Amino acid sequence: MTAEFETFTRTATGYTPYPYQSKLAADGLPALLQAPTGAGKTVAAVLPWLHRRLAGEDGDTPRRLVLVLPRQCLADQTFARVGQWLERLDLTGEVGLHLLGGIAAQEGAWRRRPERTAILIGTHDMVLSQALMRGYADTRTMAPVSYGLLHTDTQWVFDELHLLGPGLSTGIQLQLLREQLGTSAATRTMWMSSTRDPAGLGDAMHVPDGPETRRRITHLDLAVERYPAALTEAVAAAHVPGTRTIVVLNSLERARAVHAGLAATGLEVLLLHPYFRASDRRRVLLAATEHSRDLVVVATPAVEVGLDLSSRTLVTELAPWASFVQRAGRCNRHGEHPEGDLLWCTPAEGGDAATARWLTAHEGRAVTPAELLAARVDEPLPPPGPGREDLLSLFDSAPDSGTAAATADRWICEPSDLAALPVLVAWRAWEPATPGTPAGPAEATGPVTPVESTGPAEDEPDPSSAELCPVPLGELRNLPAGRAWLRDALDGRWRPARPSDLQPGARLLLDSRTGGYLPDRGWTLASPVPVPPEAAAPERPAHGCTSWVSLDRHLQETADEARLLLAALPELPTELYESVIRAARYHDLGKCHDAFQEKLRAGRTDPPGGLLAKSKNGAHPLPPYRSPRPYFRHELVSALMLRHDGHHPLVAYLAAAHHGHVRMTVRPRGEEEPLLLGVADGDRTPPVTLSTGEHFPARTLHTATFPEAWTEQALALLGDPGLGPFRLAFLETLVRVADWRASARHDGPPPPPAPASPAGPARRA
Structure with a gap:
């Protein structure tokens, strides 16, 4: 092992590993690694784990590594260094590498390959907030997927534990809770420090000899x-x-x-x-x-x-x-x-x-670094991390669950640090509300001239990662009203940001004429210099469903994808395995509802008969479809159908949760009452017969007592010793990934428009 690891490390870094790094490759990662600054802790965090994972000698090595850096750090260079190592090892196609810090934290490709060996590098505010299901970089509906993967088959490594503030206690407590409540695959934690350990983390490796620099x-x-x-x-x-x-x-x-x-x-x-x-x-x-x-x-x-x-x-x-x-x-x-x-x-x-x-x-x-490591300087311990009841209360990701996103902050940052957490902004050029309104003088300092703006147009695209700039939350709150805009989570339209919208990870648009940024100084609120909009990355070619897909076909393909995914992951108990397959098979039953079938066919001239799951993208864009039930969720109908037919509560829950909207609590949205997520009490569903023999007769849907009964059932699953929060979220993730992959089978570029005829442009029938 030692000789192989030495060759492995020299190939990756150009240097021979230190003896302690080779020992980590041979024995595995301890709970605590104490090493002076400059002693190669980044190599120690990544390469021993990666070598053990690829060598396969220890089948218990988790498939994901999460390297967590303190909140204020720039993770970019660490990300680039690890990327260079993977290139030199010719592993870029085999090992995923993802940045969960800053702007890149919202890139979610890592969630779509849960069976892949992967390295995630991020700052502790982003990663721990995701581990508490209140991810600063996650949408509310995607939070359960991040949660499910971070707590399953993962090796956590926290760099410089004493810089984490409350995150230290949170990370310790989460590991204890994983051990108490159980996970679907082993998940471990290693802490790294350049100072003494007053936290009593136990099993430790000490690296006393660092570089003799002075x-x-x-x-x-x-x-x-x-x-x-x-x-x-x-x-x-x-x-x-x-x-x-x-x-x-x-x-x-x-x-x-x-x-x-x-x-x-x-x-x-x-x-x-x-x-x-x-x-x-x-x-x-x-x-x-x-x-x-x-x-x-x-x-x-x-x-x-x-x-x-x-x-x-x-x-x-x-x-x-x-x-x-x-x-x-x-x-x-x-x-x-x-x-x-x-x-x-x-x-x-x-x-x-x-x-x-x-x-x-x-x-x-x-x-020297060794003297600094050995110094006895008292450091206060952070307050206790979240307990079991705290963790369970955070499992509800509904927007009005009574557990707002801010309630996780105290376990991540000191109150004084909250103002430095990032909001993401981009600058775009819009027409002024009054023609000829000046943008202000071109100096780098001085008061900002208020500029009235029409704001983004309804079809203004979302900002790309190239355009976004992290901005301290505290400084953004000093913006005059009307200068920041965001896309409303409910109706999808741009509107002026309210104070309650200013949360870590929010994405906003600012009028480029009002300033606030200088290329050599970054975010500079006092600057009135107009900000040239950053050239956005080229848009991906338009993709969509290239064929009409029947409901039965999509359900069967999702079940097939679930089987393939489960075969590539650690074995689940038979009951849980079967629940995932059945949930995948039934997850979209609710698409049989007339409201969804009408949406698929609206404006189309060639829909086939029968119940559909996906509509075909045509060569011509369709006008926006305005549903008479704008908050309709087909997965709520799936839950109602499965509960009525007596299916196991876990199957019903996993099927309902596959978009992240119907989980622990279900409430009306906006002003839709008496509807519940677009479903009316007394709605009827048609009979559904699947090619595998299952039959669901026509049903009347009853929503009046559903929310209370559903929450009671979901809480029972959450408290089940054979499930618990970590296993339950992981099972949710498996059904969702299977659904994504089944849908991707039919994705592709839309056909080109028909050429114009001599008599004039082609007309739609």
Whole structure:
């Protein structure tokens, strides 16, 4: 194993692994890995797991690795490094790699291949919120799928546990709950730290010998009354020409101020923080990490973890001990200088007293990573994580379930950190409400000139990932009313954003004429300079269903896909296996309802007879279909039919949950009452006979008492010791993936329009 892993690691990285990394490949990942900064923890987090997974010697190695970085970090470089390793190992076709941080967190392709070996890299706010079914990057209806996969057949690795805040206790508690409540396949957690472990995580591997790099500690005594200016002067004086200096500041506001002050001195200076559009972030990261440059990088705590970035001189504000150790690891990181200079100062609001005492005691000394790892500095433990009842209450993902998305925040971030969680915005150009309205002067600072706007048109497309910029939630709340727009979750139309809409992960459009962004500074609310809309990525060719698909055929194909999927995954108990197959076979029975059949046929000239599941995309676009029952959910009809015919509650639940709308609670939407999700009490369904012999007679649907009875039944499943939340969500996921794959069998580009005849353009019949 050792020789094979050494070859494996050299191929991937170009370097021979450290002995402790080889031991991880031989023995598996422990609960806790303590290693100094610069000791190769990213390699240790990924390659030993990957080698064990591919070698197949340990059939119990989980198929998904989730590498979790602290919230404020830029995960891009770690993602790129792992991608490079996979390319060198020729594994890009075999191992999925997905970024669950920043903008890319909303890319959900990883959910469609649950049988695939995959690496997920993300920040703890995004990943833990998904693990609590309140994903900041998830739509409400997709949250159960992320939840089901993250808690099944997954190896979690948390980097720098002491930077996670409440997320530390949450991650610990989730692992305990998985062990208590059970999962469908083994799921484990490894914690990594560059400081001592006061959390008592148990089974630990200690890596005492790190690189013998040194950095000399010096205190900067700065005048509080002119702090930003004094700090700027100190940085300019400390910078050694021809080398890189890194300045790490605790607030984005101060980072902007010091960046502007240093730029005025003529130094080459970069501002680095998470709030850039993708193309600008890549450009700034590349410029910041180039070697042998005469450069000053002014950064927020985003540089603490996830970036292989080093400097001759590092200036940092006082921070909690774990943060300080990570910042120190960016000074003379690789020993490229005989000695680095680590200068620290106390911001006007003060700082961590325990860290200050240790630094004062070591003033003027050159310290190594091993000394920082061994230091005994008290760090407060976060509050307890969610308990069993908390976890079960979060399982209900309905929008009005009484457990709003915000209720998960306290288990993810400190209250003071919530304002820094990202909302995603894009800039688009619209016509002003009054022709000739000026956009404001083209200066980078100053008050923003209010601009009245018509807002996006009804057919305005959603923003692509190339256009989106993460923005601190707290700063976005300072926008004047009417400057931000979002697509309404119920009717799908663009409308002005309300304060209640400003939640982490929300996607908004801003009028590009009102400013708020500069390419070299990222999100800059005070800038009135019009923002050039980012060129969106080329749209994918239009795809849709290329043929009429009968209801019976789709149900049979979904059951077939469920069998194929289950065959590629760890074996389920027979009862659960059969429940997944039956739910896949019955999930779309509710499409027999007249309201759905009418929707499929509306505007079409060639629909076949019989009950349909999918309509054929024609060569010509159809006018928008306005249903008389806009909130109609066919899966509610499926649930009503299955309950009436006495099918097992688990089969009914899995069938009903396959779009994420009908799960624990069911309530009317908007102003639709007395309808329930578009279904009226007393509606009739026609008889349905499947080719496999099952027959469902015509039924009258009764909705009056359904919500209460359904919730009681769903709660019983949730509390069943043989199911529980983690298994139940995983079974939901299997039915949903089978449905996606069955539908994809008929997807393709629509046929081209018929050519125009000599008599004029082709006309639709």
